[in-house]
Amino acid sequence: MALLQVNDIHVYYGSIHAVKGVSFEVNQGEVVTLIGANGAGKSTVLNTISGLLHPRTGGVVFEDHDLKGVAPHKVVSHGLAQVPEGRRIFLQMSVEENLEMGAFTQPGSTVEPGIADVYERFPRLKERRRQIAGTLSGGEQQMLAMGRALMSKPKLLMLDEPSMGLAPILVEQIFDIIKELHAAGTTILLVEQNAQAALAVADRAYVMETGKITLSGTGAELMASDQVQKAYLGG
């Protein structure tokens, strides 16, 4: 059975029908990417999975748990972590405090070893552990956001446009980290506008357009598809 199953969700903002019947799944150990243009509804899907938004119909099943009605702060304890769009680290708190917040649901004794793990993966953060997060560069902030999410030891890591607003070299670095996490066995759901890079790391991919999934397949299949070439890869 799939680790995450999204079953025909319809999500509204008031009367705006943002997600119109989306279904997909993520299996253990996979990197799955959700690509699509601005306003397609990608973030809405992630926030629904995280419990910040509620589907009007349809549902989300994680492992064997129906997440219907589960409060957002409880979703984390099930093993789902999200790195939200725009990072949303706590800008007035230090790097280390941000990481501690990521471990909020974890028992106290595991926090320090968790922080040590994150520092090993992101040595830059260790150098800046006492620095106020708002003074980090964009790339460092993205690393902090990812490190913070990893602190909850998630079974599924959801990343919302981690490459947004970063210089090409940093984008490459972020995707290298995604590959490393994948190699280490982390299951990842990646939302991206950078279709090229996302499809290259993904086992499977879904294309979203105006609230619906219009195409799906392996990363390589979609990379080769005419439709994707035209719409997202400028080919």
Add this chain to the structure above:
Amino acid sequence: MSFLNNVITGISLGSIYAIIALGYTMVYGIAKMLNFAHGDVIMVGAYVCFFATGSFGLHPVAGVLLAMVVCTILGMVIEGLAYKPLRQAPSLAVLITAIGVSWFLQNSAQLLWGAAPKVFTPVVSGGLSIFGGQLNISYVTILTVASCLVIMAVLSAFIGKGKMGKAMRACSEDKGAAQLMGINVNSTISMTFAIGSALAAIAGVLMCSAYPTLMPTTGSLPGIKAFTAAVFGGIGSVPGAFVGGLLLGIIEIFAKAYISTDLSDAIVFLALIIVLLVKPSGLLGKYVPEKV
């Protein structure tokens, strides 16, 4: 010596403002709302202590503790019933509700305990007399200043180092992100009201020990002044509440002593306006640009 006496009185009054201002500033920091009923929680705390010690003969320490318990519960109930349903509502609706809660508390107090002022018995009596009686410091003053310092130290440590204190800071910055960390935002807000209201109870007892007239409107003016102190120091900032409260108390007492008793409140607000003109975010407040 009268100068020194004024300084001491100012610091003592300022300590009370600071303790009250903490409640305003913490609630503002996390819930982004002005809880105008906060001043009336002070009044309730003072009444609880008044009856506990006066009518039931409890020890003053027990009276204060009881007042803290009652106010803590009151603060959480106010938040849960009046403000929580308005989490998504426009801030004007929340503000009007807060004013409504304030009136509700004042009228309930009047109904329960009558409009006639009660004479509050200070929790400690006596004082120190030094320099051959030229300088008098009451034990209430010493207790007030000491309480303020202890509260500031404990609260700063809690917010700076404690797990729940950090969660409070996280919520005050970004509630959505805090939820993604597994922080229960509703219970964190409720906890903030609980802490602020417990402090209001202490402030109520200390204030009525120094100025012993207790009636249903007792909390309202000090509440507004403490709110001013919070804005003065930078609303949302805990050290700001401390500095703002102390300065406001000193300015008020000096204005009374050297300028005019009638104008002292006007002078206090004038000082506020000057500070806000020079530094809109208050003395220690951070300037946070609007997100675009």
